[in-house]
Amino acid sequence: MASKQLKELSREEVAQHNKPDDLWVIIDTKVYDVTRFKNLHPGGAVVFFDEELMGQDATETFYSLHRHEVLEKPQYQRLVIGTIKDEKPEIFSRIPSELSKIPYGEPTWLTEGFHSPFYKESHKRLQKAMRAFADEVIYPDAVAREEDGKRPSLSVIDKMAAMEIHAMRMGPGKHLKGRTLMGGVVTPEEFDYFHELIVSQEICRHGQRGYADALNAGVVIGLPPIMNFGSDELRSRIVPEVLSGKKFISLAISEAFAGSDVQGLMTSATKTEDGKHWIINGTKKWITNGMFSDYFTVGCRTDNGFTVIFVERGEGVETKPIKTAYSPTAGTAYITFENVKVPVENTLGPEGSGVFVMLSNFNHERWMMCTGALVTQRLCVEECLKWVTQRKAFGKPLSAQAVVRSKLAGMIARLESCQAWLENITHQMCNMSYKEQAKYLAGPIGLLKMQITRSGQETARDAVQVFGGRGITKTGMGKYIELYHRTVPFDSILGGAEDVLGDLGVRQAIRNMPKNARL
Numbered sequence: 001m002a003s004k005q006l007k008e009l010s011r012e013e014v015a016q017h018n019k020p021d022d023l024w025v026i027i028d029t030k031v032y033d034v035t036r037f038k039n040l041h042p043g044g045a046v047v048f049f050d051e052e053l054m055g056q057d058a059t060e061t062f063y064s065l066h067r068h069e070v071l072e073k074p075q076y077q078r079l080v081i082g083t084i085k086d087e088k089p090e091i092f093s094r095i096p097s098e099l100s101k102i103p104y105g106e107p108t109w110l111t112e113g114f115h116s117p118f119y120k121e122s123h124k125r126l127q128k129a130m131r132a133f134a135d136e137v138i139y140p141d142a143v144a145r146e147e148d149g150k151r152p153s154l155s156v157i158d159k160m161a162a163m164e165i166h167a168m169r170m171g172p173g174k175h176l177k178g179r180t181l182m183g184g185v186v187t188p189e190e191f192d193y194f195h196e197l198i199v200s201q202e203i204c205r206h207g208q209r210g211y212a213d214a215l216n217a218g219v220v221i222g223l224p225p226i227m228n229f230g231s232d233e234l235r236s237r238i239v240p241e242v243l244s245g246k247k248f249i250s251l252a253i254s255e256a257f258a259g260s261d262v263q264g265l266m267t268s269a270t271k272t273e274d275g276k277h278w279i280i281n282g283t284k285k286w287i288t289n290g291m292f293s294d295y296f297t298v299g300c301r302t303d304n305g306f307t308v309i310f311v312e313r314g315e316g317v318e319t320k321p322i323k324t325a326y327s328p329t330a331g332t333a334y335i336t337f338e339n340v341k342v343p344v345e346n347t348l349g350p351e352g353s354g355v356f357v358m359l360s361n362f363n364h365e366r367w368m369m370c371t372g373a374l375v376t377q378r379l380c381v382e383e384c385l386k387w388v389t390q391r392k393a394f395g396k397p398l399s400a401q402a403v404v405r406s407k408l409a410g411m412i413a414r415l416e417s418c419q420a421w422l423e424n425i426t427h428q429m430c431n432m433s434y435k436e437q438a439k440y441l442a443g444p445i446g447l448l449k450m451q452i453t454r455s456g457q458e459t460a461r462d463a464v465q466v467f468g469g470r471g472i473t474k475t476g477m478g479k480y481i482e483l484y485h486r487t488v489p490f491d492s493i494l495g496g497a498e499d500v501l502g503d504l505g506v507r508q509a510i511r512n513m514p515k516n517a518r519l
């Protein structure tokens with residue numbers, strides 16, 4: 001485009017090109033010669049043969065049928081032959097690195113004129129740097145990999161490692177010591193859960209749900225047991241490899257037999273006669289990133305209960321892909337362990353204490369899932385707000401219909417109340433010790449996750465109604481809505497099903513009821 005000299009044309013000149021064999025249209029002050037393109041047009045040639053379109057301004061018609069990104073594609077940019085004299089393009093879509101100007105497109109702390117008690121200058125710096133990085137490095141890979149189903153490009157993983165993003169996703173702590181975070185915009189000492197929330201939301205903002213999990217979700221849930229319960233040897237070898245993006249790990253607990261019911265797990269680990277090794281036999285199902293993991297944090301039945309053991313990919317370990325509703329990019333695997341021999345030093349925590357090892361990370365894992373689930377919900381609301389203002393029906397924008405506005409009212413209210421609750425809980429995490437978090441926050445985080453995913457599913461359903469057929473179509477105007485609606489159940493299942501998590505919250509509340517309280 002840059003090398004092409006564009007003519008400056010008047011609207012009268014463009015109007016001369018109003019026949020099927022000489023056909024120009026104006027879209028947002030740019031003039032497109034569609035004479036030859038019309039026969040290749042995915043919407044058909046016939047749609048152009050309208051007197052009100054040929055040689056005329058087609059901006060409004062175009063935007064009621066296409067996403068702006070269509071015009072950004074090089075093959076369509078080539079159709080531009082000129083611009084309208086003394087007029088400037090006004091329409092934009094997503095501007096890389098910038099904040100969204102759509103109301104509710106950003107949380108209030110990033111919205112002009114609003115305030116928040118939680119975010120400081122280092123949070124703002126990190127958000128800015130993360131947005132630029134995610135738009136430039138992650139976003140294009142997310143779209144391409146969600147589509148072709150391949151694992152995330154290693155170049156992306158490497159660039160994330162250079163910025164210490166893998167390390168930041170593990171939350172605040174001593175693993176950050178000495179690292180330069182995001183080029184130095186935040187120090188390891190000041191890094192808190194709000195910084196982590198920002199990292200997590202910015203890398204999921206592309207809305208490609210399978211890719212969001214593909215991008216090392218396995219590390220976030222699979223590495224903590226090693227960091228917290230592994231031997232010095234394991235920790236010093238595995239943690240640097242994984243946080244530098246050279247190796248991949250996943251958490252392997254759930255099974256076809258037992259879902260996440262750890263008491264019912266069938267995978268067994270028995271000791272060799274000399275007591276030096278475990279022999280592991282069994283299967284695991286729905287293991288995120290399992291297809292490309294080098295390491296597995298495996299829940300096993302042992303003589304004295306449930307034990308978590310670190311296993312390296314090798315003899316006897318086999319991974320097979322599971323087809324799920326989202327893209328194979330996430331590497332969701334069915335794993336078989338057949339006489340897999342591992343040293344007893346790979347035991348994570350004391351034997352038989354597997355439930356404690358797992359529980360110790362559940363809060364962080366679920367909180368992290370809340371952050372991602374909410375940012376994609378926000379994208380869904382943003383898409384709806386754009387659609388209802390640009391799409392006309394019965395001569396008026398969809399937003400003129402009270403029923404449509406009522407759906408948006410519900411979406412916005414749900415989204416913002418979940419965000420406020422998430423920030424409240426994040427604030428508690430920043431001010432509680434790990435032990436206090438375990439004591440006070442398991443219930444509230446369970447309830448929050450239930451609320452976010454219920455809200456997300458309701459919003460996805462309403463969004464499909466607002467988008468109509470486009471909400472169930474994989475390409476075109478409603479493609480994010482289709483993807484969101486198809487994949488929002490992942491949020492409601494991973495890390496604990498909605499009802500289970502809600503129940504956890506209520507049970508904790510009942511336990512804490514004062515014995516002498518009466519109506």
Ligand code: HEM
Binds near residue numbers: 034042053067070
């Ligand atoms: C430079 C101008 C245009 C380009 C590059 C273009 C390109 C495309 C593309 C790529 C699609 C496939 C769907 C998508 O990805 O969104 C499409 C569909 C379509 N286009 Fe165009 N188009 C242009 C102008 C127009 C105009 C002026 C009309 C006016 C009636 C039109 C009507 C349609 C229709 C009806 C569809 C099918 C939409 C659907 O399935 O929902 N196009 N166009």
